[in-house]
Amino acid sequence: MTSLDGLDLAALDRHLREVGIPRTGELQGKFISGGRSNLTFLVFDDASKWVLRRPPLHGLTPSAHDMGREYRVVAGLADSPVPVARAVTMRDDDSVLGAPFQMVEYVAGNVVRSRVELDALGGADVVSACVDSLIRVLVDLHEVDPDAVGLSDFGKPSGYLERQVRRWGSQWQHVRLADDPRNGDVERLHAKLADSVPEQSRTSIVHGDYRIDNTILDPQNPTVVRAVLDWEMSTLGDPLSDAALMCVHRDPALNLILNEETAWTAPQMPSPDELAHRYAMASRQPLAHWEFQMALGYFKLAIIAAGIDFRRRMATENPENPENPDNPDSDDRAGQAVAVLIARGLETLS
Known part of the structure; x- marks a missing residue:
């Protein structure tokens, strides 16, 4: 599509050319369903694909929808063990799209949101190995030194x-x-x-909304996480809070929030207690x-x-x-x- 609510493609095209992003052919866009807070669009031309996120059109709440925060953490983690999409451009004002936005490279892979999509991954052994990989990535995030990636002032340390x-x-x-x-x-x-x-147990970078559908899995090997998505609530904080929220997301109430039978609440997923145990073992940290x-x-x-x-x-x-x-x-x-x-x-x- 060349016209979408919340995405002025002509204005975005001018911006991309102004900041030196190579362009080939007509710029087009597509709304990506499944966003429950910030709006997410696939933007593409004849040669490249990007993912753009911007705040919702209505009902904004204070301190949420921080585009600069998402972009900064993704840029900072680019060379870390945490897989992220490459940062491309962002504006923290309304001069281009009438709202702040940030854009990253498109990462090919699978986003597993529903139970049907989870079933397609394979049997119980595959799902269990996938969960272990997801937890390993979260532990890797919590082990990143904020100073080393330019995020020492990403939040208050205590x-x-x-x-x-x-x-x-x-x-x-x-x-x-x-x-x-x-x-x-x-x-x-x-x-x-x-x-x-x-x-506070200790201080680390925290994601703030971590579960399977906020990641991209490798299409050939679902035990490989290709990118972590949706960093809008990331900051410096207590890593155990991140791990606990991952366990809380196993509650069936998540199905009401996301309006579908979600992958993360599926019966073949480890229980909240088992997730907590696996995180504790991988991180070698007590669950204080x-x-x-x-x-x-x-x-x-x-x-x-x-x-x-x-x-x-x-x-x-x-x-x-x-x-x-x-x-x-x-x-x-x-x-x-x-x-x-x-x-x-x-x-x-x-």
Whole structure:
């Protein structure tokens, strides 16, 4: 397509030529379904393919959708053991597309989102080996020295857990319904977390949203991770928080948030406890204050679900808008996950 909501291809073409990106033929674009926060597009000409990400068209929330953050971490990790797509260009203002955006090279491979796609990978041994590779990549990320890749100022080196509790509690105030019936339980979990923040285990680069569908797997060998995607919540923080959220994503409530039977919640995947054990073995790190880390993960995922539902409510009635509630990929079930995840968090802490 040469015209897409949120992607002005003519303006993007001018920008690419201005910054010296080689171009061959007409620039075209395609919306990539499955994005539940930032919008993701495949952009291509006769010779090259790129992936462009930009904030959603409606319902933006404070501190989210940071294009500069995504681009910077991908550029910094280019020569590290963590596989990433090569950074191409970004703008942190609205001068080109009416919103910030960042663009990286297209990486060929498989993004495994659904259970059907997971089944196509192979049997239980293949899935288990794939999970081991995913965990190894996460451990590799947590072992990268931020100073060595130019990310020493990517976030504050301490106080991450306290800031996370505060940030997601504040985010709830922006996305909740008026007289929200879930507010009592949300505030209860928020207070319990705020009263029990432990010391940070150590400081590393954290992804903030790690699971199988935020990676690209090699099309011939699914035990090889070719790139890690979706870095919008990355920062410096506590690596155990990253590992715990990976385990929290195994909850069936993720199916409501992503509006499909997801690969990561499939029965053939290791249980949350098994994932935690594998991470501990691979990282050679104790899972300190694990109940708090898991409860914080449930809290974060609940507020993310509320934010997705908030954007759905704010969407326009344009039937071609990817965020429109009439779109078959709409996130119309995400709001149902909030109460479930908050209850999980309260149960974990108690």
